[in-house]
Amino acid sequence: MPSPNGHGPVMADVARLAGVSHQTVSRVLNGHPNVRDATRERVRAAIEELGYRRNSSARALVTRRTNVLGVIAVDTTLYGPASTLFGLEQAARAAGYFVSIVSLKSGDTVSLAPAIGYLAEQSIEGLVLITPKRVTAESLAALPETLPVVAVEGGQAPDIPVVCVDQFTGAVTATRHLLDLGHRTVWHVSGPAGWLEAEGRIQGWRSALRAAGAAAPDPVPGDWTPRSGYAAGLRLARDPEVTAVFVANDQMALGVLRAFSEAGVRVPDDVSVVGFDDIPEAEFFTPPLTTVWQDFTQVGERSIEVLLEQIDGAAGRGGDPARVVVPTRLAVRASTARAARSRRDQGGTRQ
Amino acid sequence: MPSPNGHGPVMADVARLAGVSHQTVSRVLNGHPNVRDATRERVRAAIEELGYRRNSSARALVTRRTNVLGVIAVDTTLYGPASTLFGLEQAARAAGYFVSIVSLKSGDTVSLAPAIGYLAEQSIEGLVLITPKRVTAESLAALPETLPVVAVEGGQAPDIPVVCVDQFTGAVTATRHLLDLGHRTVWHVSGPAGWLEAEGRIQGWRSALRAAGAAAPDPVPGDWTPRSGYAAGLRLARDPEVTAVFVANDQMALGVLRAFSEAGVRVPDDVSVVGFDDIPEAEFFTPPLTTVWQDFTQVGERSIEVLLEQIDGAAGRGGDPARVVVPTRLAVRASTARAARSRRDQGGTRQ
DNA sequence: GGCTACATTGTTAGCGCTAACATCTCTCCC
DNA sequence: GGGAGAGATGTTAGCGCTAACAATGTAGCC
Known part of the structure; x- marks a missing residue:
């Protein structure tokens, strides 16, 4: 009867079986060097025989380290957040941390306080916020002052470190790609107000147009869903001036393509379309979508790095918060083409 | 100086400030009834003032409850697993449990042992497996005998409870929908071997064909990706006998649609296509995709239910394991239509 | 008034582990 | 051969909390 308490073996049980003290077992478990090989082996064998697993609560109690990171994520069924979370978890695990997740539905104003x-x-050692929208101020007040934090796609508050994709440059690249193809200007279907990614993409788009001396039409607002892209597409289809559209994400771009298709607007002959995200489906849209690729894996890895720096530095926050910007890449496919002089020059009705 | 140790206040600090014993603080925190209202208020105020948070490790150590559930999930960037995980986390949190996740890349053979x-x-109280492929036997041997487990889309082993979507009936419904439209038989683009969902859908498809006395062509194998669907689509496009295709997921269906479009095969005029999953994009494919909707939210909720039953019942495993089957629903859209007598009857080349 | 019953609070003893210190056992070298 | 020094192991004291029991106070009732 190795475990007299009925709760699975504890360190003392292993110690007894191996004929050592519980502290020696602890040393073996923690890789302490000063243990004789023969002893180490005996302890290992006893651990194996009993199926012993160390009690993480007891360990955490005394070390004050839980090895748990918290993640608060909004809308993890979307490709972007899901990919970020995936990369994050891989990186955290590689660093020896568990990831405890809270996923929130995307309400219109997000309060993180609860x-x-x-x-x-849960005594987490650090917190990752995958909440790419502006959050309420009271949310940030709820953050314990000493808790290491990193915001992904955040910029929520000036004193929180941020890891983000370079939305601005991505949008600039997309817009310039269209301008370089000879389009006089570029329309934009934007993400919902309050999302930082949406704002960054609008700014990049505007900036590229301004640099080229092109007029910036009003952005057509969307909400990331294909449906909103569809609605935006129907509107843009009616305007014969429109020859190039930069859509703030691929899902909406899909809706735009659908709307154009229904309205008899040909892509890319009549209108060129660029998306953002490069979801796996984008390459197989009709037509295959030119879009901006984001390195979510790297975002996850860098986030963990930034967080671990704070944890290991034991510095808490304060000082200059890190700001890591991950580059994007334009994937050029068949949805963009050289501009005709105007949509009417293309002639030909559909099918 | 409320916290003399430099580690944030502990229960004793609260007790001192409120003028009670630490045990009374514990009672307030745990909602024990026998505490005078005035005392409770004083304790609450002291907690508030100090910003006290109970140490979960210490609590877990003595109660032997961590309130943490583990989740092992494969390929969480896919819509299905991501949605399941989302539903799961919501349900777990509602039940007062934290969710600690390990996400694995989809290797060809999955070993869960590590x-x-x-x-x-981490002393989890229960484990959810979102690993919809057959896993190695050694994986299951690694499961501690007393750990409550539930498999989502599993059926990995006879003695593990399972919550799954009714793949079989979903596939039957999809296939019969096509047969009812007058198609002589239905081709199938399948998911990769080893995935239980893929197998369930193949079986449902075969069963529906058999029941209708239709011949079952060899399934065209895919791997869930749009690319594989595209390859399958090119093959099917060459065969003029093909008038109806049931594709094992929406992403592959997208690839099929793309291939058909390139090959000049019109959907639904020449060929009808049905997918599986009902991803948000499906409605905006060209044409909008008829597909099988799955209730991932319910899958998540039921999984937690099954798990909590085991935890609360303290029964561990053994006995008749639960098997919960969540129904599907066919979403009929524009990618399916009544069969012509043969593809050649349709006439008309594309564009 | 005194005794019972119960509500309220305090006291004590661990949960299983690690850190710090104490102890013992070897070498090694003059 | 004996003392220094290091390596290997054991002993002790908590980490912060809850459960069990003990000790109060407080009505209620004859």
């Missing part, structure tokens, strides 16, 4: 309070109960 | 070992270190 989620933060919830996670704080 | 992930299980990893999570076991």
Whole structure:
């Protein structure tokens, strides 16, 4: 009877079986060097025989380290957040941390306070916010002052480190690609107000147009869903001036393509379309979508790096918060083409 | 100086400030009834003032409850697993549990043993497997005998409870929908071998064909990606006998649509296509895709239910494992239509 | 008034582990 | 051969909390 308490073996049980003290077992478990090989082997064998697993709570209690990172993520069914979370978890695990997740539905205003309070109960060592929209100020007040934090796609507050994709340059590249193809200007279907990614893409788009001396039409607002892209597409299809559209994400671009197709607007002959995200489906849209690729894996990895720096530095926050910007890449496919002088020059009705 | 140790306040600090014993603080925190209202208020105020948070490790150590569930998930960037995970987390949080996740890349053979070992270190109270492929036997051997487990889309082993979508009936419904439209038979683009979902859909498809007395062509194998669907689509486009295709997921269906479009095969005029999953994009494919909708939210909720039953019942495994089957629904859109007598009857070349 | 019953609070003893210190056992070298 | 020094192991004292029990106070009732 190795475990007299009925709760699975504890360190003392292993110690007894191996004929050593529990502290020696602890040393073996923690890779302490000063243990004789023969002893180490005996302890290992005893651990194996009993199927012993160390009690993480007891360990955390005394070391004050839980090895748990918290993640608060909005809308993890979307490709972007899901990919970021995936990369994040891989990187965290590689660094020896567990990831405890709270996923929130994308309400219009996001209050993180309940989620933060919830996670704080779990003694997390650091927190990642995958909440790419502006959050309420009271959310940030709920952050314990000493808790290491990193915001992904954030910029929520000046004193929180941020890891983000270079939305601005990505949008500039997309817009310039269209201008370089001879389009007089570029329309934009934007993401919803309050999303930082949406704002960055608008700014990049505007900036590229301004640099080229092109007029910036009003952006057509969307909400990331294919449906909103469809609605935007129907509007743009009616305007014969439109020859190039930069859409703030691939899902909406799909809706735009669908609307154009229904309206008899040919892509890329009549109108060129560029998306953002490079979801796996984009290459197989009709036509295959030119879009901006984001390195979500790297975002995840860098986020963990930034967080671990704070944890290991034991510095908490304060000082100059890091700001890591991950570059994008334009994937050129068949949805963009050289501009005709105007849509009417193309002639030909559909099918 | 409320916290003399430099590590944030502990229960004793709260007790001192409120003028009670630490045990009374504990009682307030745990909602014990026998505390005078005035005392409770004083304790609450002291907690508030100090910003006290209970140490979860200490609590877990003595209660032997961590309130943490582990999740091992494969390929969480796919819509299905991501949605399941999302529903799961919501349900777990509602039940007062944290969710600690390990996400694995979809290798060809999946060994869960390292992930299980990893999570076991964290003293989880239960484990959810979102690993919709057959896993190695050694994986299951790595499961601690007393750990409550539920498999989502699993059926990995006879003694593990399972919550799954009714793949079979979903596939039957999709296939019969096509047969009812007058198609002589239905081709199938399948998911990769080893995935239980893929197998369930093949079986449902075969069964529906058999029931209708239709011949079952060899399934065209895919791997869930749009690219593989595209390849399958090119093959099917060459065969003029093909008038109806049931594709095992929407992403591959997208590839099929793309291939058909390139090959001049019109959907639904020449060929009808049905997908599986009902991803948000499906409605905006060209043409909008008829597909099988799955209730991932319910899958998540039911999984947590099954798991909590085991935890609360303290029964561990054994006995008749639960098997919960969540129904599907066919979303009929524009990619399916009544069969012509043969593809040649349709006439008309493209564009 | 005194005794019972119960509500309220305090005291004590661990949960299983690690850190710090104490102890013991070897070498090694003059 | 004996003392220094290092390596290997054991002993002790908590980490912060909850459970069990003990000790109060407080009505209620004959």
